Amino acid sequence: MRKIITSIFVFGLIVLTTVPTKSYSNLPTNEELQVGLSQEFENFNPMIMSMLATTWMYNMVGRTLMVLNEDAEWEPQLAKKIPSLENGLAERFTEDGVEKIRAVWEIVDNAKWGDGTDLTCRDFKFAREVALAPTVAITERETYEQVEEIIIDENNPRRCTFKYKEAKWNFNQIPKFYALPEHLERPIFEKYKEQPEGYEQHSLYTTSPTNPGLYNGPYVVTEMTLGSHTIFERNPYFFGGPAKINRIITKVISNTGTLEANLRSGTIDMISVLGMSFDQALAFNQRVQGRNLPYNVNFQPSLVYEHLDLNLDNPFLQDVRVRKALVYAIDRPGLTNALFGGKQPPAYHNLAPLDPWFTNDPKKIVVYPYRRREAARLLDDARWKLRNDGFRYNENGERLELTIMTTAGNQVRELVQVYLQDQWRSIGIRVRIQNEPPRVFFGQTTNRRRFTGVAMYAWVSSPESNPRSSLSCDRIPTEENGWSGQNYPGWCNERVTELLEKLDLEFDEQKRLNIIHEVLYHYTNEVPVIPLYYRSDISVTPINLRGYQLPGHQFSATNHVERWYLEDPKKMENR
Numbered sequence: 001m002r003k004i005i006t007s008i009f010v011f012g013l014i015v016l017t018t019v020p021t022k023s024y025s026n027l028p029t030n031e032e033l034q035v036g037l038s039q040e041f042e043n044f045n046p047m048i049m050s051m052l053a054t055t056w057m058y059n060m061v062g063r064t065l066m067v068l069n070e071d072a073e074w075e076p077q078l079a080k081k082i083p084s085l086e087n088g089l090a091e092r093f094t095e096d097g098v099e100k101i102r103a104v105w106e107i108v109d110n111a112k113w114g115d116g117t118d119l120t121c122r123d124f125k126f127a128r129e130v131a132l133a134p135t136v137a138i139t140e141r142e143t144y145e146q147v148e149e150i151i152i153d154e155n156n157p158r159r160c161t162f163k164y165k166e167a168k169w170n171f172n173q174i175p176k177f178y179a180l181p182e183h184l185e186r187p188i189f190e191k192y193k194e195q196p197e198g199y200e201q202h203s204l205y206t207t208s209p210t211n212p213g214l215y216n217g218p219y220v221v222t223e224m225t226l227g228s229h230t231i232f233e234r235n236p237y238f239f240g241g242p243a244k245i246n247r248i249i250t251k252v253i254s255n256t257g258t259l260e261a262n263l264r265s266g267t268i269d270m271i272s273v274l275g276m277s278f279d280q281a282l283a284f285n286q287r288v289q290g291r292n293l294p295y296n297v298n299f300q301p302s303l304v305y306e307h308l309d310l311n312l313d314n315p316f317l318q319d320v321r322v323r324k325a326l327v328y329a330i331d332r333p334g335l336t337n338a339l340f341g342g343k344q345p346p347a348y349h350n351l352a353p354l355d356p357w358f359t360n361d362p363k364k365i366v367v368y369p370y371r372r373r374e375a376a377r378l379l380d381d382a383r384w385k386l387r388n389d390g391f392r393y394n395e396n397g398e399r400l401e402l403t404i405m406t407t408a409g410n411q412v413r414e415l416v417q418v419y420l421q422d423q424w425r426s427i428g429i430r431v432r433i434q435n436e437p438p439r440v441f442f443g444q445t446t447n448r449r450r451f452t453g454v455a456m457y458a459w460v461s462s463p464e465s466n467p468r469s470s471l472s473c474d475r476i477p478t479e480e481n482g483w484s485g486q487n488y489p490g491w492c493n494e495r496v497t498e499l500l501e502k503l504d505l506e507f508d509e510q511k512r513l514n515i516i517h518e519v520l521y522h523y524t525n526e527v528p529v530i531p532l533y534y535r536s537d538i539s540v541t542p543i544n545l546r547g548y549q550l551p552g553h554q555f556s557a558t559n560h561v562e563r564w565y566l567e568d569p570k571k572m573e574n575r
Helices: 052-061 121-132 141-145 182-192 198-202 256-265 278-291 320-328 332-340 372-381 411-425 438-446 494-503 509-526 557-563 569-573
Strands: 004-010 013-019 032-037 066-068 074-076 090-095 098-106 147-153 156-164 219-225 229-234 247-252 295-310 401-405 430-433 454-459 529-542
Touching: 032 256, 052 219, 052 229, 052 247, 052 557, 121 141, 121 147, 121 156, 121 182, 182 198, 256 278, 256 411, 278 295, 278 332, 278 411, 278 529, 320 372, 320 529, 332 411, 332 529, 401 411, 411 430, 411 454, 438 454, 494 509
Parallel strands: 032 247, 401 430, 401 454
Antiparallel strands: 004 013, 066 074, 090 098, 098 156, 147 156, 219 229, 229 247, 295 454, 295 529
8 A cells, every 4th residue: 555755844854744544444344334324213104204314214225106316317216117298108188177197107027015015006006095194194295196096007006097186297206106015004094094193103114113014125124223223134125136235224323523433433334414514524524635534525515405494473573574684684605604614605595506496686586685784674663672681672572582493413503503693682682592302303393383483404305396395375284284294484475375386287497487486586575484505415435335426406325225335445455
């Protein structure tokens, strides 16, 4: 192995210093790969999972009809082909005066569940039935609602026709239309389907998550401890052939500050995209390069945007002038420069620059530069007056104060909270910080709208994706609708809801762009959410990991985990 020797002349003396060579002795092999992630997870029932960590891990054990690959191109997974109007597997037709689409989906011949049971169209039809049950709380019911009927071929149970209730331009982009193992879950659903959340609580994904028949991906779950770890082992029935790594273990290390120490000590071999903060990754990358450490630090611009949800049930936040003042008071360029060296740019709205629908044109959206005086003027207009103690009060003597919540243990978010607390304090707003473990924050607080003021977290979506689930009036989670939908701020703009209903029905590309830009105008003008910055995906991998690639969108690198393999360390050392 080569040593790099640098000569440094100090006071006429030659001092030889060496940069350490990479050590290959402790690199992982295809026997086992241990991965660290900072976010906790729920159970793996694809109907109800909502946390990014859960999705990241589920993609190792579950496949769906199609997926967006690393090049942002749609490709089939369980399907043999993606039906389209062009390839003849789909057609538009009119029924009772309504234009609709029917498309033929055919599942690959050797698709099976992890217990060897054939995976057929019946499993997709059953999943749709579960998703549409009013007693089941799922986050993306819309995906299943758009399919009016699934008609199974009598001669081939792997071939079926999806009849879509409306003719939508993106009818064939349904990657989150998951299958459920009917042979295992049907009896449970039938027994508990009349009870609110009864199915979720008694599903085998909750009561027996190591049952291999629950999974159809390259791996199955053999051990799971919520909040701690999960062990994945090869699925012998995976339709894509055996995965190359025998066993993958994921470990939850909630405090992002301890991940590097665990990596260096060998407790884990890799840090997932749900791991290091951006500033940590930059610093660690410098150490990797300076000390020749055996890791790759991967950076990939993404569709993720960090933001603040404002609970519009809070009477203080119902005044749009207060919401606008909150935005004007944040020096977002200063924030991103301080924490990320300016490499994660301030956000304008919920669409990232990688999305073809993105715009930052001030003629189309409302832009909020850092203007503290404008923030103060808006609060004055809203009759929030400064008193001698430096805080603002209304005519009833109530102090303007807010609680900001996020995931406990995430150092960057905690730093951002302190930054926001200081920025808003400067215009007379008192801010209280209250954080929760990710499992509680995402599993209960956000999706049931239990945060009283501000919730900070990230959204991610696929390109050109209709944001109906998070912006439409009918997607506000309530007890009555089983807490379905992701409109956590509770924002209702009837015009926006109308536009989003039209968006998917418009086959003309320019007209779709005009629609989404009008939506963005209302979104930025009424400020139900404060965008903070666009994130890059980051991970740390051992230098011998091959077949791994960060995609930069909502479909994680684990969607192709069967391609991952670890090059033999001995062969690398002998080069």
